[in-house]
Amino acid sequence: MFDFHKNHKLLFATAFLGFAMLSTVIAIIPALQMQEVKPLPGMKDLNSEELKGLRVYVSENCMACHTQQVRNIEMDQVWGQRPSLASDYYYSKKRLDLWRQSPSLLGSERTGPDLTEVGKRQPGQEWHLLHLYNPRIVVKESIMPAYPWLFEEKSPAMVTQKDVLVPVSDDLLKNPGYKLVAKPEAMALIAYLQSLVQIDVGQNLGPDFIPSTRKKKDQADGQESLDLVGVQLYAETCAACHQTSGEGIAGAFPPLAGSKIVNDPDANILVQIILSGYDARPEFGAMPGFANLLTDEEIAAIANHERNSWGNQAPAVTPGQVAEIRKFIQKQ
Structure with missing residues (x-):
């Protein structure tokens, strides 16, 4: 019925038809669908x-x-x-x-x-x-x-x-x-x-991770919903500037090893710095705040790691203490 060996017109017509169909499915339809995509609320164009x-x-x-x-x-x-x-x-x-x-x-x-x-x-x-x-x-x-x-x-x-x-x-x-x-x-x-920052679409509107590890912040008993490890949290959040050794970088980021603030029995200043950031010393770079990125449990885990590493010795910080300091900062 279809003799592609002898009918060159049929051969080229079939090849063109296949090319057109594949192009439509693989390129044209997805391109048209992309035209319907709109920016998320609050998104800004690049300046x-x-x-x-x-x-x-x-x-x-x-x-x-x-x-x-x-x-x-x-x-x-x-x-x-x-x-x-x-x-x-x-x-x-x-x-x-x-x-x-x-x-x-x-x-x-x-x-x-x-x-x-x-x-x-x-x-x-x-x-x-x-x-x-x-x-x-x-x-x-x-x-x-x-x-x-x-x-x-x-x-x-x-x-x-x-x-x-x-x-x-x-x-x-x-x-x-x-x-x-x-x-x-x-x-x-x-x-x-x-400028590379994700837009918040709300806790229940965006897609979830598989398997879901959404944090249960409103548990009545105050139990942590994740197995928080201070070493891992510090490595992910702080080590890029303060280094895994806690020695910081001279002229850029201050050391945490031997720091008076870190070793202070009263962890109020340390927790405030982690929550709100710090930019009071011109000889060092500015530190961003992590109040919107970390939970009370995570900040307590990081603070405890810093207060008991590299020769530092200071009393433990509880999530409840972090919550109280967070509320104090929000009232200011």
Whole structure:
């Protein structure tokens, strides 16, 4: 009936029909469906500086090692407050310019951490500057390549007030005594990374993780709903700046080992800093607050780990104490 060997018209017509059908199913229909996707309430488009940073992110091929997708499985819960939605990518799907198509930011390999909510995990500019210049400064085990071409060394006489200085020691500079200054490309990239924050869609509206590990915050008996481990929470939340050794980074992040605040029998100041952040010492980078990211039980676990590690010795902090301090801060 169908003799493709002798009827070339039938052969090419069948091949074209198959191509058209596959293109419709694989490309055209999904593209039309994507046109119906709308941004989530509260989402903002990238400003000009963040858009420049996105271009730097693409040009440096950051997608090769970093993903921007939180899967709906339990192990991905550390990367975001909920699994990713199609609407999360509403603004990033736009073309970069007339000649360049919108980049694919999802990534396929997680050699480095997922960046879906890096703007909330690492909102501090100082950390990003050090990490881009030499990742081993802040994470000794990091295999991420350094990006020194995003920075330049200037003599102290050439530094202006507009320059953003990076606090590194002379042994990391090609010209000891010079100052390390971030180029506009580095600042734009950091602005883009700081913009990466998931929009809260409500506890019962967004998709859930499989299996569900939603925290039961309203239990009458006050029991913890998760097996909280201070070491793990510290590693996920604090170690990037204060280091696993608790020694911090000179000129950037203060040490916790031997800290008077950490070892104070009264944990009030320590818990307030964890909840609200801290930016009172100009010689160190600003610390973000974690009141909206961590529960009372999690903050107590982190505080107890810090107060009983690296030679520190201080009384334990209870979730009830954290709750009282949280209420005190909210009233102010």
